[in-house]
Amino acid sequence: MAQHHLQTPFSEEVIRKLRVGDIVYFDGTLFGIRDLTQIYMFDQNHEPPISLAGMPCIHTAPSLRKVGDTWEPICVGTTTSGRMDRFTPALIEKYGVRAVIGKGGLYEGSLQAMKKWGAAYLAIVGGAASLETQQIAAVEAVYWEHLHPEALYQFRVKDFGPLTVAMDSHGGHLYQGVKAEALRRLPEIYKRLGVE
Amino acid sequence: MSIFNYAIIEETAKELYIRALCDLPPDVRSALKKAYERETKPTAKEVFKAMLKAVDIADQKKTLVCQDTGLPIYMVKLGSAFHWDGSEIKERLSVGARRATQEFPFRGSSTHPVTRVNPQTSVGKNLPVLYIDFIKDVEYMEILMIPKGSGSENMSTMKMFIPADGVKAVKKFILDTFIASGANPCPPGIIGVGIGGTADLVMRLAKEAIARPVGQRNEDPEIAKMEAELEEAINATGIGPMGLGGDISTLGVHIEMAYTHITQNPVAVNTQCWPARRARARIYPDGRIEYGY
Numbered sequence: 001m002a003q004h005h006l007q008t009p010f011s012e013e014v015i016r017k018l019r020v021g022d023i024v025y026f027d028g029t030l031f032g033i034r035d036l037t038q039i040y041m042f043d044q045n046h047e048p049p050i051s052l053a054g055m056p057c058i059h060t061a062p063s064l065r066k067v068g069d070t071w072e073p074i075c076v077g078t079t080t081s082g083r084m085d086r087f088t089p090a091l092i093e094k095y096g097v098r099a100v101i102g103k104g105g106l107y108e109g110s111l112q113a114m115k116k117w118g119a120a121y122l123a124i125v126g127g128a129a130s131l132e133t134q135q136i137a138a139v140e141a142v143y144w145e146h147l148h149p150e151a152l153y154q155f156r157v158k159d160f161g162p163l164t165v166a167m168d169s170h171g172g173h174l175y176q177g178v179k180a181e182a183l184r185r186l187p188e189i190y191k192r193l194g195v196e
Numbered sequence: 197m198s199i200f201n202y203a204i205i206e207e208t209a210k211e212l213y214i215r216a217l218c219d220l221p222p223d224v225r226s227a228l229k230k231a232y233e234r235e236t237k238p239t240a241k242e243v244f245k246a247m248l249k250a251v252d253i254a255d256q257k258k259t260l261v262c263q264d265t266g267l268p269i270y271m272v273k274l275g276s277a278f279h280w281d282g283s284e285i286k287e288r289l290s291v292g293a294r295r296a297t298q299e300f301p302f303r304g305s306s307t308h309p310v311t312r313v314n315p316q317t318s319v320g321k322n323l324p325v326l327y328i329d330f331i332k333d334v335e336y337m338e339i340l341m342i343p344k345g346s347g348s349e350n351m352s353t354m355k356m357f358i359p360a361d362g363v364k365a366v367k368k369f370i371l372d373t374f375i376a377s378g379a380n381p382c383p384p385g386i387i388g389v390g391i392g393g394t395a396d397l398v399m400r401l402a403k404e405a406i407a408r409p410v411g412q413r414n415e416d417p418e419i420a421k422m423e424a425e426l427e428e429a430i431n432a433t434g435i436g437p438m439g440l441g442g443d444i445s446t447l448g449v450h451i452e453m454a455y456t457h458i459t460q461n462p463v464a465v466n467t468q469c470w471p472a473r474r475a476r477a478r479i480y481p482d483g484r485i486e487y488g489y
Binding site (some may be wrong): 001021023063074075076077078080103104105123125126127128129130131132133134149162164166174175177178179181182183185186188189190192193194195 | 238239242243245246247249250251253254257259260261262263264302303345347364365367368371375378379380382425426428429432433434435436437438439440441469470471
């Protein structure tokens with residue numbers, strides 16, 4: 001298990017060094033997106049007003065408050081990524097996103113896109129919004145405000161993590177591996193439990 | 197007849213919701229710490245460290261641990277030695293939950309199931325969920341508040357086995373449900389199990405099971421044995437914290453039981469995520485309130 005402390009933007013080289021099970025922390029820019037954001041982008045064809053190239057995106061519907069012209073984070077947590085799997089290959093291929101951060105992982109299509117283009121899925125610790133919120137130094141912009149809380153958010157983060165590399169750019173898929181191992185152990189577990 | 201100020205119920209309902217979201221019970225904290233100490237996989241240890249850190253930060257900043265404010269459940273026990281007005285209590289609990297949402301403020305997670313319009317109140321038709329039970333010979337009432345998050349709630353399931361399937365089928369179902377849930381319910385959580393009863397009762401038993409403090413066994417020795425066996429089996433899968441692999445996959449299996457029909461063999465599973473949130477209050481007729489977990 002290697003630990004990486006990265007800075008955005010992420011280069012392909014840096015992302016291809018990541019392997020499943022590694023721990024990542026990073027500083028810099030983080031974009032927040034969720035279901036409606038991506039429906040707006042991909043199904044309704046709206047170009048993001050800012051470049052996402054080399055940047056990480058996190059699956060979130062943040063709770064923010066507006067103080068004058070600036071936004072402050074109240075409670076920012078992470079949602080289950082699986083629902084947004086179908087948008088991810090385009091996010092990577094079309095917009096150059098190099099890291100997708102969420103909870104629970106993505107599926108085969110996304111894994112292949114990560115392999116082809118050099119991207120990774122970083123698993124955040126779910127349920128730890130208090131920690132996550134603290135690591136957001138500033139909300140730099142909220143694009144497409146009418147979609148709030150599923151708009152396009154630009155966060156500045158410091159020491160964001162710990163993130164576990166759950167899908168790497170070499171076909172590694174930690175969730176799949178863990179599940180496969182559990183199924184391998186199952187016959188023996190069933191026997192001990194007396195339910196085989 | 198003594199006069200009780202029912203505004204107290206409203207204030208308490210509000211306070212309980214906030215406490216539950218921000219302050220994890222000591223038994224849960226202790227179980228998480230023990231899990232961190234017992235865990236041997238390096239990645240999993242980092243995950244537990246982050247969980248413990250999140251709880252610390254929530255303490256320091258008096259803020260929510262997790263962003264999912266859940267659906268409010270109030271489990272009320274009324275002491276029979278005082279004449280409580282149940283209807284008034286029911287109304288006040290709903291107002292209290294709404295006020296917690298609007299005044300703290302935090303995200304309301306309730307919605308119309310068809311239009312998907314979110315009133316941002318955490319309540320609505322037939323919410324909050326209300327369970328009422330009774331305690332003999334005491335005057336006080338007790339409220340246990342559980343904000344039930346959706347990641348775990350969505351993994352709920354039940355099955356009506358038949359007696360011929362035996363306890364074997366029930367145990368296998370619990371284990372299989374755990375594996376199928378994977379990372380979704382943010383493990384390691386409390387696996388709440390109901391056995392027996394009717395279809396609706398068995399699901400309720402599973403929900404009552406997750407409300408039990410971690411480390412408390414069912415008083416029936418046969419069932420306590422089942423709880424321990426299933427914990428061992430679930431941990432043996434190696435699914436680990438957040439489904440990323442590790443030695444600790446559950447903080448505990450809790451089973452609640454009801455007698456059932458002679459040709460029924462029901463089982464229900466209700467999972468509670470690692471931030472197993474709950475808050476309790478005991479209210480006396482003279483207006484005194486004692487908070488706990």
